[in-house]
Amino acid sequence: MDTPRQPTETELKLVLTPAAERLLPELENFKPPRASSPKSQRVVTTYFDTSNRDLARRGLSLRVRRAGERRTQAVKASGDGGAALARGEWEWPISKEEPDLTLAARSPVGNQLPPDVALEPVVVTDVVRTTRMLRVDRTKIEAAIDSGSISAGGATRAVHELELELREGLPGALYRLALTLHAATPLEVEVESKLARGLRLNRGEPPRPQKASASDLDAGVRADDSVRKMVGNALGHLLANRPAAMAGDAEGVHQTRVAIRRLRSALKLFETRLEPHAAALFQNELKRLGRVIGEARDWDVFCDQVLPETFGQRDGSDFGELIRNMAEARRRAADSVCARELGAASFTALVLGLAAWTETGRERPRALGKGLNKRLDKVAPRLLGRLAQTVEKRGRRLRPGAAPPELHPLRKALKKLRYGVEFLASLYPPKAVKRFIKRLKNLQKRLGVINDGATATRLAERLAGTGHFELGPPVGALAMNGEQAYRKAARKLAREWSAFQTQERFWE
Numbered sequence: 001m002d003t004p005r006q007p008t009e010t011e012l013k014l015v016l017t018p019a020a021e022r023l024l025p026e027l028e029n030f031k032p033p034r035a036s037s038p039k040s041q042r043v044v045t046t047y048f049d050t051s052n053r054d055l056a057r058r059g060l061s062l063r064v065r066r067a068g069e070r071r072t073q074a075v076k077a078s079g080d081g082g083a084a085l086a087r088g089e090w091e092w093p094i095s096k097e098e099p100d101l102t103l104a105a106r107s108p109v110g111n112q113l114p115p116d117v118a119l120e121p122v123v124v125t126d127v128v129r130t131t132r133m134l135r136v137d138r139t140k141i142e143a144a145i146d147s148g149s150i151s152a153g154g155a156t157r158a159v160h161e162l163e164l165e166l167r168e169g170l171p172g173a174l175y176r177l178a179l180t181l182h183a184a185t186p187l188e189v190e191v192e193s194k195l196a197r198g199l200r201l202n203r204g205e206p207p208r209p210q211k212a213s214a215s216d217l218d219a220g221v222r223a224d225d226s227v228r229k230m231v232g233n234a235l236g237h238l239l240a241n242r243p244a245a246m247a248g249d250a251e252g253v254h255q256t257r258v259a260i261r262r263l264r265s266a267l268k269l270f271e272t273r274l275e276p277h278a279a280a281l282f283q284n285e286l287k288r289l290g291r292v293i294g295e296a297r298d299w300d301v302f303c304d305q306v307l308p309e310t311f312g313q314r315d316g317s318d319f320g321e322l323i324r325n326m327a328e329a330r331r332r333a334a335d336s337v338c339a340r341e342l343g344a345a346s347f348t349a350l351v352l353g354l355a356a357w358t359e360t361g362r363e364r365p366r367a368l369g370k371g372l373n374k375r376l377d378k379v380a381p382r383l384l385g386r387l388a389q390t391v392e393k394r395g396r397r398l399r400p401g402a403a404p405p406e407l408h409p410l411r412k413a414l415k416k417l418r419y420g421v422e423f424l425a426s427l428y429p430p431k432a433v434k435r436f437i438k439r440l441k442n443l444q445k446r447l448g449v450i451n452d453g454a455t456a457t458r459l460a461e462r463l464a465g466t467g468h469f470e471l472g473p474p475v476g477a478l479a480m481n482g483e484q485a486y487r488k489a490a491r492k493l494a495r496e497w498s499a500f501q502t503q504e505r506f507w508e
Contacts, residue, residue: 009076010166012084012174013190020185021145021160027184029134029177030143036133043067043146047123047195048099054114061195062099062119067129071095075104075113082232083189083239083355084166084174123152123198127159136177139169150194153202161190172363175356182352186345189352191239207243209251212262216426223273223379224365224372228358230266230423234259235351242347245293246339250300253338257297260290263354265419269383274369278357285350289341296338298455299331306456310481311474323474326463380424381507387417388505398497404454404486411447414440424507432506439500446496449489453482 016024024030025038045065049055055062059078064071070093077088090107094100104113127148134141144163149156162181166174181187192207200207215233217226238259244252264286267279307327311320341347361368371379394410418440425433457479464471 009089010084010086010171010174012164012178014162014164014178014181015188015190016145016160016162017186018160020162020187021147023185024145024162024181025130027181029136029180030132034135035143038130038132040128040130041067043125043127043129045125045194046097046121047125047198048119049122050114050117050119053122053199054117056195056199058112060109060112061193062104062113063195064094064097064099066097071097073099073103075107075109077109077112082236083191083351084164084171122202123150123195125150125159125194125198133167134177136173137169139173140167141165141169141174141177142167150198150201152198153204155201155204157197157201159194162187170359170362172356172359175352175359179349179352179356182345182348186348188343188348189239191236192243206247206249207252209244209249209255210237210240211255212237212258214426215423217376217424219375219377219427221376222372223270223374223376224361224368226376226423227266227270227274227368227372228361230269231263231354231358234262234266235355237262239351242342245296246342248332248335248339250297250304253293253296253300253335256338256342257290257293260286260293261415262419264290265416266423268416269387269420269423270369270372272386273371273379275367278367279369282350282354282357285346289347289350292341293338296331296334298459299327299334301452302456302459303327303331306452306478310478319474319477323460323463323471326468326471327459330459330463376424377427380427384417384420384424384507385505387413387420391417392501395497395501398493400490400494402490404450407447407450411444411451414444414447418444428506432504436503436506439496439503442496443493443500446489446493450486450493453485457482 028034030038043065044067045063047061047063049062061076062073063076064073072091073094074089074091076090088109090104090109092100092103094103099119101113101119104110125146125148127146130145130147132143134143142163142165144165146159146161146163148159150159164174164178178187213233213236215230217229221229238256241252241255241259245256246252264283267274267283267286271279303324307320307324311324358368361372365373391410391413394413397406398410418437421433421437421440457475460471460475460478464475
């Protein structure tokens with residue numbers, strides 16, 4: 001009883017519609033000989049934490065699960081985030097409804113458990129779970145369809161999802177199966193755990209935006225493994241912000257845009273080594289999706305920053321109110337398009353397709369690209385050098401009086417270089433990386449001010465271009481502010497560029 005099961009759990013959660021829940025059991029993948037006979041039972045899981053939610057803050061969960069007469073206790077630790085979650089799980093059979101901390105303390109994360117504290121039930125899930133063991137490409141995958149509810153703090157929400165847990169084999173088959181199922185009936189990837197959803201439900205909070213986490217890589221890791229980790233990290237960032245972006249949260253939209261840029265930058269970093277046809281397919285769709293999210297982000301900035309800075313807060317001033325209401329309407333329309341794109345079947349296909357492609361490289365390396373079997377620290381200098389070369393080339397357009405459109409390619413190249421440096425930062429001395437990124441940020445800041453001013457003028461002219469000539473005065477005021485910001489930033493831009501050019505290329 002004292003020896004826990006200690007696997008690393010790799011699990012992909014997929015949200016089911018009622019139609020999908022009815023259809024899945026009829027698919028060939030869910031029938032013999034590809035699948036075992038289904039087993040259904042009621043499963044009640046109670047999650048425990050302190051009154052201050054100390055376990056959740058440490059990235060841990062502690063639960064007691066009752067299935068029939070059997071009770072088990074489990075501790076889970078947060079792990080690598082991607083479309084599927086890989087995390088530590090330690091499980092024991094127990095005889096009571098309350099957790100036994102003496103057992104949990106013996107797990108590898110036992111030293112992270114708060115000592116001598118009172119625990120309380122915080123979330124309860126009550127589902128009918130139907131499980132099957134599937135065989136896909138010599139891989140064993142447990143498929144569990146959960147139908148029931150999450151309860152916390154007197155509130156309840158329904159749960160209808162499919163959990164695909166890798167039991168034997170490599171993760172590529174997990175994603176290939178998910179793509180097959182998604183082609184038959186639309187699914188959505190869910191990266192928020194039932195516990196996290198329950199805690200939000202308890203607090204009555206909407207989905208929260210999340211910033212990207214560092215993608216720490218060891219110098220000795222192979223290049224193909226680093227591609228998987230970078231793409232997985234960026235996919236996790238994208239999926240974590242999808243609910244907030246779909247709800248119209250401005251920071252959620254911003255972080256979603258950042259996640260798309262990070263994905264594109266990861267593919268750009270390894271561009272010359274990736275299989276070109278698949279890479280181009282994903283890049284093109286990410287670029288298209290980025291334009292949609294970028295439109296929503298531009299209207300957020302216009303409404304939340306540009307208009308208040310130009311006309312003050314909502315104080316009834318005629319110029320500000322003339323344009324504000326129309327801008328808010330465009331913003332709502334852009335948010336609606338953004339939510340529709342993130343909820344579309346094509347979005348799920350993009351996420352699962354990217355994950356499947358990078359993971360399949362474990363089984364068939366040539367499917368991912370060539371020259372990826374080398375150590376990352378051996379190829380990293382050439383990868384960063386190529387991005388820096390693009391920056392240098394586009395920096396030649398940096399001349400006195402250069403218009404914003406002429407500077408935009410340099411701004412994009414700097415972003416790709418910065419993300420590339422951040423992806424590979426763990427390979428190099430932290431101080432050198434920090435100095436280099438500081439120079440990059442200074443340049444990006446000046447170019448960002450110029451771009452924001454040009455974008456504000458463009459958006460305002462679009463509003464007026466619908467026949468609203470009464471917007472002439474506020475458009476003029478916005479253009480004047482943009483011109484002033486341009487002149488101020490332009491005066492510092494040459495100096496920042498010169499400082500960047502003399503900055504040591506730490507990877508050489």
